[in-house]
Amino acid sequence: ASCLGIMGGGQLGRMFIQAAQAMGYQVAVLEPEAGCPAAQVTGQHIQAGYENQPGLMALSKLSKAVTTEFENVPAESLNLLAQTSFVAPAAACVSIAQDRIAEKNFFTRCGTTTGVYPAPHLAINSQDDVAKVSDDLLPGILKTVRMGYDGKGQARVRDRAELAAAFAGMNGQVCVLEKMLPLAYEVSVLVARGVDGEAVVYPIAENVHRDGILFTTIAPSTHVSADVVSKAQAAALHIIAEMGYVGVLCIEFFVLKDGSLVVNEMAPRPHNSGHYTIDACITSQFQQQVRALAQLPLGDVRQHSPAAMLNILGDVWYEGDTDTMREPAWDQVLAIPGAHLHLYGKAEARRARKMGHITFVSSTMIEAQANLGKACTILGIAAPEWA
Numbered sequence: 001a002s003c004l005g006i007m008g009g010g011q012l013g014r015m016f017i018q019a020a021q022a023m024g025y026q027v028a029v030l031e032p033e034a035g036c037p038a039a040q041v042t043g044q045h046i047q048a049g050y051e052n053q054p055g056l057m058a059l060s061k062l063s064k065a066v067t068t069e070f071e072n073v074p075a076e077s078l079n080l081l082a083q084t085s086f087v088a089p090a091a092a093c094v095s096i097a098q099d100r101i102a103e104k105n106f107f108t109r110c111g112t113t114t115g116v117y118p119a120p121h122l123a124i125n126s127q128d129d130v131a132k133v134s135d136d137l138l139p140g141i142l143k144t145v146r147m148g149y150d151g152k153g154q155a156r157v158r159d160r161a162e163l164a165a166a167f168a169g170m171n172g173q174v175c176v177l178e179k180m181l182p183l184a185y186e187v188s189v190l191v192a193r194g195v196d197g198e199a200v201v202y203p204i205a206e207n208v209h210r211d212g213i214l215f216t217t218i219a220p221s222t223h224v225s226a227d228v229v230s231k232a233q234a235a236a237l238h239i240i241a242e243m244g245y246v247g248v249l250c251i252e253f254f255v256l257k258d259g260s261l262v263v264n265e266m267a268p269r270p271h272n273s274g275h276y277t278i279d280a281c282i283t284s285q286f287q288q289q290v291r292a293l294a295q296l297p298l299g300d301v302r303q304h305s306p307a308a309m310l311n312i313l314g315d316v317w318y319e320g321d322t323d324t325m326r327e328p329a330w331d332q333v334l335a336i337p338g339a340h341l342h343l344y345g346k347a348e349a350r351r352a353r354k355m356g357h358i359t360f361v362s363s364t365m366i367e368a369q370a371n372l373g374k375a376c377t378i379l380g381i382a383a384p385e386w387a
């Protein structure tokens with residue numbers, strides 16, 4: 001059987017491998033951590049860092065095509081792999097998604113066609129830049145240009161004094177200040193494109209975050225108007241084509257209180273908000289990534305059931321606020337109709353650590369959401385407003 005390769009051994013790598021194996025592929029994974037979620041499901045674990053030359057050589061020797069499960073993979077590593085293997089997404093695309101300024105500049109260029117723009121923003125490289133910020137950008141959110149995720153590397157600032165203090169606390173990292181926008185809700189659009197330029201777009205997913213971490217995703221979104229659906233999907237298709245991107249890409253958008261659409265950021269890989277596709281779509285985002293990487297035709301993106309996804313963090317292993325740990329009551333959760341439990345095999349259940357997710361599928365969204373609410377009660381999680 002032929003072998004595919006992936007950089008990164010977390011849960012996204014694990015689910016990619018599982019989809020690839022279902023199609024008869026072997027998968028090699030490059031990941032420094034022993035016993036990581038992905039290594040548990042493949043015999044081909046190259047235990048080395050993402051910049052380790054022998055590790056990269058071994059990965060490209062084993063794999064006819066290589067992908068990545070996280071956006072912060074060094075672009076040089078992808079370029080090195082590309083000398084001998086097909087690499088998707090390409091280093092040039094991943095580089096844009098790694099840098100909030102490059103990403104916003106790119107989105108702004110696309111905006112001429114899509115009519116969808118990023119939030120008003122300004123690069124902040126020094127206290128001089130802080131002084132130059134126009135009052136119109138405040139209150140705002142200061143974000144590090146690189147490496148931030150799950151709301152890390154961000155500070156909400158009300159005025160210039162808070163901005164100056166927040167920037168001083170970023171240890172010299174290059175930042176961008178974004179105007180704080182009045183969000184009505186947040187959505188994400190998953191798109192995929194093959195090497196032949198054929199592209200597909202999934203339904204609009206609606207996301208709720210808690211403490212900066214994705215909490216729930218429902219798909220299709222219950223709030224979006226037909227206008228927002230067509231604008232967001234068209235923008236996503238334009239963005240992926242404009243980059244010449246190959247593979248699965250997730251683009252996050254804000255819908256503002258006045259109904260307008262703003263593009264926030266993108267992840268050059270399958271995304272947590274697309275996990276529902278495993279249980280609710282004809283082709284999951286992971287199978288889609290396998291298809292794109294193996295240069296096979298893309299699969300049908302149709303959703304066959306409304307779905308509500310709940311992220312499972314390490315917190316549910318703890319009794320309330322105490323340090324006492326116990327296994328969550330999966331038997332009760334799995335008694336709920338349409339519950340699909342996915343656990344990532346992480347050894348240690350730390351608070352705020354993504355340990356798994358549960359997707360509730362049903363014939364109606366109302367029921368899927370209510371079932372997710374029941375699971376929250378069983379697991380001791382405060383239920384979302386709509387449950």
Ligand code: ATP
Nearest residue numbers: 119141148149150151152178179180181183209265
């Ligand atoms: P992720 O884990 O999705 O990669 P991240 O750490 O890269 O997140 P963002 O998605 O940019 O960060 O921001 C995190 C959250 O903060 C958003 O989902 C949104 O709720 C809020 N947020 C970000 N930017 C703005 C903004 N300009 N106006 C209002 N809210 C915002």
Ligand code: MG
Nearest residue numbers: 148149150265
């Ligand atoms: Mg992000």
Ligand code: MG
Nearest residue numbers: 150252264265
């Ligand atoms: Mg985000």
